[in-house]
Amino acid sequence: xxxxxxxxxxxxxxxxxxxxxxxxxxxxxxxxxxxxxxxxxxxxxxxxxxxxxxxxxxxxxxxxxxxxxxxxxxxxxxxxxxxxxxxxxxxxxxxxxxxxxxxxxxxxxxxxxxxxxxxxxxxxxxxxxxxxxxxxxxxxxxxxxxxxxxxxxxxxxxxxxxxxxxxx
Amino acid sequence: xxxxxxxxxxxxxxxxxxxxxxxxxxxxxxxxxxxxxxxxxxxxxxxxxxxxxxxxxxxxxxxxxxxxxxxxxxxxxxxxxxxxxxxxxxxxxxxxxxxxxxxxxxxxxxxxxxxxxxxxxxxxxxxxxxxxxxxxxxxxxxxxxxxxxxxxxxxxxxxxxxxxxxxxxxxxxxxxxxxxxxxxxxxxxxxxxxxxxxxxxxxxxxxxxxxxxxxxxxxxxxxxxxxxxxxxxxxxxxxxxxxxxxxxxxxxxxxxxxxxxxxxxxxxxxxxx
Numbered sequence: 001x002x003x004x005x006x007x008x009x010x011x012x013x014x015x016x017x018x019x020x021x022x023x024x025x026x027x028x029x030x031x032x033x034x035x036x037x038x039x040x041x042x043x044x045x046x047x048x049x050x051x052x053x054x055x056x057x058x059x060x061x062x063x064x065x066x067x068x069x070x071x072x073x074x075x076x077x078x079x080x081x082x083x084x085x086x087x088x089x090x091x092x093x094x095x096x097x098x099x100x101x102x103x104x105x106x107x108x109x110x111x112x113x114x115x116x117x118x119x120x121x122x123x124x125x126x127x128x129x130x131x132x133x134x135x136x137x138x139x140x141x142x143x144x145x146x147x148x149x150x151x152x153x154x155x156x157x158x159x160x161x162x163x164x165x166x167x168x
Numbered sequence: 169x170x171x172x173x174x175x176x177x178x179x180x181x182x183x184x185x186x187x188x189x190x191x192x193x194x195x196x197x198x199x200x201x202x203x204x205x206x207x208x209x210x211x212x213x214x215x216x217x218x219x220x221x222x223x224x225x226x227x228x229x230x231x232x233x234x235x236x237x238x239x240x241x242x243x244x245x246x247x248x249x250x251x252x253x254x255x256x257x258x259x260x261x262x263x264x265x266x267x268x269x270x271x272x273x274x275x276x277x278x279x280x281x282x283x284x285x286x287x288x289x290x291x292x293x294x295x296x297x298x299x300x301x302x303x304x305x306x307x308x309x310x311x312x313x314x315x316x317x318x319x320x321x322x323x324x325x326x327x328x329x330x331x332x333x334x335x336x337x338x339x340x341x342x343x344x345x346x347x348x349x350x351x352x353x354x355x356x357x358x359x360x361x362x363x364x365x366x367x368x369x370x371x372x373x374x375x376x377x378x379x380x381x382x383x384x385x386x387x388x389x390x391x392x393x394x395x396x397x398x399x400x401x402x403x404x405x406x407x408x409x410x411x412x413x414x415x416x417x418x419x420x421x422x423x424x425x426x427x428x429x430x431x432x433x434x435x436x437x438x439x440x441x
Contacts, residue, residue, distance in 0.1 A: 051229055051232065051323055052229060052232035052233050052235070052236055052319060052320065052323060053228045053229030053230065053231060053232025053233070054232065055228070083236070083312065083315035083316050083319055084315055086315070086318055086319045086322055087319075088322065114325060133218065134218045134221055134222055135222065135326060135329075135330065136221050136222035136225040136226065136326070136330070137221065137225070138221070139225075140225055140228065140229045140232075140323070144218075144221070158326065160322050160323065161322065162318075162322060163321055163322065163325065166303075166306065166321075167307070168306045168307050168314070168318060
């Protein structure tokens with residue numbers, strides 16, 4: 001019973017650790033937390049990196065560690081990035097998607113298949129009268145778009161999913 | 169069917185397995201490191217600002233892929249990832265020789281007369297190759313490598329699509345654009361062959377199912393892919409003018425790249441970052 005409460009306490013903390021570039025979007029809601037293991041007073045957290053070239057990973061690791069170690073019963077927390085499971089934009093939570101919009105970032109499309117046409121609604125006015133200005137944006141995970149309806153530039157999360165026709 | 173190897177310790181039990189794995193990891197790491205370094209030299213110089221954003225994003229991500237392979241080598245006890253990237257002699261490097269080639273005349277700081285046609289052709293050829301090689305590694309017997317390959321393959325479609333669009337656009341543009349692309353294609357035909365090689369330990373890599381494709385099949389698939397995009401595929405066989413980078417044969421351009429890349433590191437090798 002205590003185990004469960006401790007686990008819940010850790011997840012509650014993880015929901016408060018924000019992405020360094022996106023205050024209010026937690027690493028939990030971005031789908032980066034893979035596994036939490038508790039051994040007495042020791043905690044080990046396995047996380048999945050978003051894009052491999054993301055320079056924020058080290059900061060995220062340290063922020064998660066510090067936050068979890070603020071729990072009174074935790075003596076040490078280890079954060080490991082694992083490649084065993086691949087992050088995909090499908091793992092972003094509903095709350096994560098809502099918070100992204102507040103930053104002017106459209107969430108990734110749902111049930112996206114590689115090669116599908118990819119339409120993005122404006123995060124400000126929800127119009128679909130938008131255009132892709134640059135598939136690549138200020139960070140590896142984002143693209144730059146423009147809303148022709150409300151005339152605002154905005155960003156969108158690139159869909160990242162497993163390629164089709166793979167045998168793995 | 170070769171067994172699945174899950175940990176570095178298991179990988180080290182069979183010396184031929186370990187050697188072949190190291191060799192393959194150095195190829196993957198050094199290829200991405202060099203193409204990303206040459207990409208970084210374009211920062212601020214791309215034809216327009218949106219391209220600068222795109223190319224630097226691709227380059228940063230590609231450097232991140234190199235880091236993952238160096239980390240796998242570090243986990244195998246080969247050395248610290250930073251040192252493997254910065255402090256190995258040219259003769260120990262396993263990247264294809266075409267990937268180390270300078271971007272054009274001049275240097276980044278002075279008169280960088282770089283050639284965009286070279287950037288487009290080189291990156292398109294490289295990304296096409298990278299996809300085929302990684303698809304053959306996604307089921308590698310070495311699990312940690314298979315996981316990294318799958319991760320890279322999820323990000324890579326954006327890179328390949330970007331350079332494929334540039335190829336198609338420029339080949340359908342002005343006469344000058346067509347000629348400049350075609351000249352670089354012909355040039356690459358004389359220099360690219362060793363990129364498609366798997367090096368001296370190919371037989372062991374195949375036997376241990378580290379990679380599920382032979383160099384010959386890799387080359388055939390690559391030719392088929394690029395043939396769909398090239399306006400005019402050269403009829404001559406692919407050559408490796410600068411020798412075989414997979415066996416440590418390199419040009420002065422690699423030394424220049426490593427000197428620049430490691431300048432800060434070399435100024436104080438014990439500094440903590």
